[in-house]
Amino acid sequence: MLSAGDHFPDFSLPNQDGKTTTLDDFAGHWLVIYFYPKDDTPGCTIQGRSFTATKADFDAEGIHVVGVSADDVTSHKNFHHKFAFKIDLLSDTDAKLMKELGIGQAEWKGMKFWERTSFVVDPQGIIRKVYEKVNPEGHEKVLLDDIKGMQAKAA
Secondary structure (H helix, E strand, O other): OOOOOOEOOOOEEEOOOOOEEEHHHHOOOEEEEEEOOOOOOHHHHHHHHHHHHOHHHHHHOOEEEEEEEOOOHHHHHHHHHHOOOOOEEEEOOOOHHHHHHOOOEEEEOOEEEEOOEEEEEOOOOEEEEEEOOOOOOOHHHHHHHHHHHHHHHHO
């Protein structure tokens, strides 16, 4: 898996509205890019709702947040609309980015899924921290506190 100090790979993925999003769209800004197993499942819903509820806090610190899963744009659009998310969900249907990052897969009830993993990327596109096997409850607060600390050190 890529780790702190590595460049985050370039990507070009559609969001829930089909708009192409790239790493360059976040140049000069801190970025949380979190990977989750599947749209409209309990843990993924908690995570999306938590990031939506705290979006103003992230915005105030100049931090962008996006979610990524292997679900398609239609699934993302439905999930996004159902819970009125204020963050973009990107579709990595061929799992190219997830594989490039080295995100692990696990099996549950005979189904394989991508493990919940978050990356903090600095304004220069460098990975500053990786969180593996994330517990979705309260993760957004941990990320915000950690990034504020990183920003203070960089200032």
